[in-house]
Amino acid sequence: MDLTDRSTQHATFAIERNYEASPARVFNAWADPAAKAKWFGSPSSESKHQLDFRVGGQESNSGGPPGGPVYGYRAHFAEIVTDRRIVSTYTMDMDGTLISVSVATLEFTPKGSGTHLKYTEQAVYLDGADNPTQREDGCREILENLAAFLG
Helix, strand or coil: CCHHHCCEEEEEEEEEEEECCCHHHHHHHHHCHHHHHHHCCCCCCCCEEEECCCCCCEEEEEECCCCCCCEEEEEEEEEEECCCEEEEEEEEEECCEEEEEEEEEEEEEEECCEEEEEEEEEEEEECCCCCHHHHHHHHHHHHHHHHHHHC
8 A cells, every 4th residue: 555545534433332230230231251252243253352341541452354454453442431431542453554543432321220421432443444433333343242242
């Protein structure tokens, strides 16, 4: 790729969902490495997930469909307020090439006996390799996986 092929696209989206589980249980699904490994990321058997859940800690995941590209996710936790909020920055790559940089905010609010989750992402997508529609669709799928995990 030469420099004339370089581009950026900026976007922000928010997804809101209600879960029939307490804020502590929903928050823990994001915070506990064993729990998160069950629902987050690629369904590929080759997926590799690591989580050091603390301010300054990091998370990584990589994998992809058999014979397809390998996607890498690397996050850094900027703020954690137990049972209330998680703020992270993360990068995504495809076959080792950076495709986006994001700031993600998760807000957990009690709603009756359950939880209202608001996920907001602000991102820059690089060189046309990813886009806001694909990312939002992927995030919705992840939040569906979380719903199934929480039962």
